[in-house]
Amino acid sequence: MLKIIKVRLEEVKSAWPKELPNVLWVYRTLTRTPKGETPFKLTYGTEAVIPVEVGVTSMRIEAFHEEGNDDQLKVNLDCLDEVRKEASQKIARYQQKMVEYYNKRVKLRRLNIGDLVLCKVTQATEDPTQGKLEPTWKEPYKVIHYSRQGSYHLESMDGKKLPRPWNIEHLKKYHQ
Incomplete structure (x- = not known):
């Protein structure tokens, strides 16, 4: 089975350069x-x-x-x-x-100053040692400033301000 897949993959790779002019022609004329x-x-x-x-x-x-x-x-x-x-x-x-x-x-969501929110864990914010078992939302933060539509400045519960604003799509309201 694996050998058949490899052979077909090689056939596709060898056929692609021959078909490229036709594919480009179709793209340019549609x-x-x-x-x-x-x-x-x-x-x-x-x-x-x-x-x-x-x-x-x-x-x-x-x-x-x-x-x-x-x-x-x-x-x-x-x-x-x-x-x-x-x-x-x-x-x-x-x-x-x-x-x-x-x-x-689109359903606009709006947070008020003082609301508690959870931040979504993204590749930029995740701890690489955790792997896929890491939680998807981080601890509650407090909204301290609303700068433009959907952009919020946050601070941790101990009063430390986060260095950058967060987009609303990466936040969800925290209910105690």
């Missing part, structure tokens, strides 16, 4: 949702005809005239700044919609 344009069009000013389309009867292939192609490419390059500007506006609208969607669903 329309991106936020932009509404392909990376190819944003670079060259025109849509690419993919190899599959060349052998298939389609409107783009039927309407192609080689003698007018160069002139059309020049016009497309002249309009490239407009296409890029429109794509940039589409991205901004998309991002605004995402912000609105997030803000509708």
Whole structure:
């Protein structure tokens, strides 16, 4: 079983360099949702005809005239700044919609000065000697200052101020 997995992994590794140009071509010619344009069009000013389309009867292939192609490419390059500007506006609208969607669903939590909280143990704050059996929340701290949305300054129960602010997502209210 292990030998079969190793052989298949080697097959995948050897096939990947051969497939990379095809993968990149697909990536460059697919329309991106936020932009509404392909990376190819944003670079060259025109849509690419993919190899599959060349052998298939389609409107783009039927309407192609080689003698007018160069002139059309020049016009497309002249309009490239407009296409890029429109794509940039589409991205901004998309991002605004995402912000609105997030803000509708987010539940803001707020702590008051004097509240007791537990701090989540992160890689930066954990003791490496403890391993995975270490507690996930540290001792209660007291909220002493609220600096900006979701950022709190804390002090330990003996009055020692913590050196940096903590984000609300790493805090939970301590109930005695």
